[in-house]
Amino acid sequence: MVASWIELIVQSKYRDRAVVVYCLLAAIPPLILPHPIALLPLAAIPLGLLFILKKPFVVCLTFILFSFFRLHEVFPQLDPIKIPLLTALGSYFVLAWHIILTRKVKTYWRYEHTVFARFFGWVVVSIVFASHAPSAFASFTSVYMKIGIMVLAISWLMTETNHFKLAHLLILGAGLTVGCITLYNKASGIGLVEGTRVTIPGTSLGDPNDLSLVLSFPMSYAIAFAATRGTGKIKTLLGLIGFGVFISAIIATQSRGGLLAIIAVTGIFGLRLIKSKLLLISIASFSLVILIAAAGISDRKSGGAAEEGVDASAMGRIHAWEAAFFMGLRNPLTGVGLSMFLDNYWNYATHSRAEGMAHVTHSSWFQVLAETGFIGLGLFLFLIYTNFMSIRSTLSRLDKLRDTPNENPQLTAIAMGTYAGLAGFCASGSFLSQGFLWPIYIMTAICIAIANYMDNHYPEPEPELKNDEQTTDTKGKFANKLKVKGYSNAKPTEDLAKKQ
Structure with a gap:
């Protein structure tokens, strides 16, 4: 189509004018960007446009990885390129192009979509009735609206086995990058909070709890590579390396929520390998004690052994949970609005300012309750339940294909990683505020995509009918x-x- 337009212009009577206009347009960039090196990225624009049109899934996945893992902040050299902004614009453009114009992306709607849409819609309703609607709406447009679009995009674009392989590898690769930087900072004494807890300073991961949250998400996918038969020696080795890096990095953050995520994720894999539940519980309990000792929780200035009774860290959580509960109790339908918890903290806190400062909720459940009310919490819990049921059904069907020509280890690995990741979210989410962040929604999109792939490629046989x-x-x-x-x-x- 482009070639035909060019041919038409060349052969038309307006050829000379077209050449003049083209030359004028070509002269504009040097006037705006006088340095020659600054013009080099412009040469890549046509190639970039072709790439995003040919590989829409890669563009959307890149946007998600940079948004969640904050890679442009971890490596400040990438920040001037504005990769999140460019990939966001590219994602929206390529979705509109392939859905509306070329119709190469086949949209579909499943029950899981409906469950997600109910919660997403209720978040929008809570914004309308928020304590300060403009602030809630700003938070919605900056993060949560993008999450909603990407859930649909990933579930619709992830249609081939290679897509699942690529998503698995890129999630693990991005996580390993952050994990290695974390361990480097710990070894070099960079960005230590309270003298012992590692962070990545100057980024959104400057809080140890937020950093452990980011690290716990790819951990389940690392174990899935190592524990799934048939993924290949290289991926098995990569999974083992990743597991070691994530365990070490989470321990370095000294985050109790992160330690619970380790136990939950490994416990899910243990359920498939260890038949005795009593033995599994015993191993998990012993492992938790070992992890707490290895992390040096008792050495923490907040929440360590030096504090008598209920430590300041735990008391801060209790105060935040109390405030969140009263926000939900006094606003049972819609809560105080998206990202409005801290702004309303002192209006609902049961302690005085002299007894402590305002804390984030440090709990996904209380966060959702405070900001969307009891109805929002119910819809959120039902979303997680639906994800569990969907991925369990998928794993059951994949297990039936084991030792058959249709066995798909790559699909089994990412399904198992998602299943364990959901368990890790539920465990760490009780102590970390991630109700409106990327992990649970990425896993929701993957659950939907895998279920749709299974229905299309491995449909279940019809049930046998009796004469009755x-x-x-x-x-x-x-x-x-x-x-x-x-x-x-x-x-x-x-x-x-x-x-x-």
Whole structure:
């Protein structure tokens, strides 16, 4: 199409004028950017445009990784390039291009989409009734709206086995990058909080709890590579290295929420390997004691052994949870609005300013309760429950393909990593504020994409029908229910009756 337009211009009577206009346009960049080196990126624009049109999934995934892992902040040299902004614009452009114009992206809607849309919609409602709507709306447009768009984008674009492989590798690679920087800072004594807790200063990861949150997300995907048979020796080795890096880095943050995430994630893999639940609980309890000792929690200035009774860190959490509960209690329908917790803290706190300062919620559950009310909390919990049920169903179907020609180790690995990641989120989320951050929503998109892939490539066989008319009707109703919930291979009652 572009070639035909160029040919038309060259052969038209306005050829000379077109050449003049082109030369004038070509002269504009040197006037704005006089330094020759600054012009070099402009030469890559046509190639970049072709790339994002050919690889829309890579563009969207890059945007997510830079937004969550803050790689442009970890490496300040990347900040002038404005990669998050460019990839965001590229993502929106390529989605509109392929959905509206070329229609190469096949959109679909599943039951999991509906569950997510309910919670997302309620967050929007809470903004309307927020204590300060402009601030809540600003937070929504800066982060949460992008999350909502990317959930749909990833679930629609992730349609091939190579997409799952690439997502798995890039999540692990980005996490390893942050983990290695964390260990380097610890060894060099850079950015230590309270003298012992490592951070990455000058970034959004300057809080040890936030850093452990970022590190706990890719940890489950590292273990999945190491624990899944058939992924290959290189990926198994990469998974083992990643697991060691993430464990060491989380220990260096001395975050109790991060330690719980380690136990939860490894426990999910243990459930598949260890049959005895009592033995598994014993190992988990012993491992938690070892991790606490290795992390040196008792040496912390806040929350360490030096503080008698309930330490200041724990008391700060309790005060924040009390404030969050009263926010939800007095605003049961919509809460105080997105990101409005700290602004309303002293209006609902049960302690005086002399007894402590304002804290973030340090709990995803209390955060969602405070900012979206009891209805929002219920919808959020149901979203997590739906994700668990969806990924468990997918793993069950993948297990049935084991030792068959249709076995797919790569899909099993990312599904298992997502399943363990959900468990890690529930554990660490009880002590870290991540209700409106990327991890749970990335896993939601992956859950939807895997379930859709399984329905399209490995549809479940139709249930056998008996001669009994009542049984036929029951099967038909069950199939109709599955179809409503997004299982495209389910057959309606009428079709089953015809087969009968």
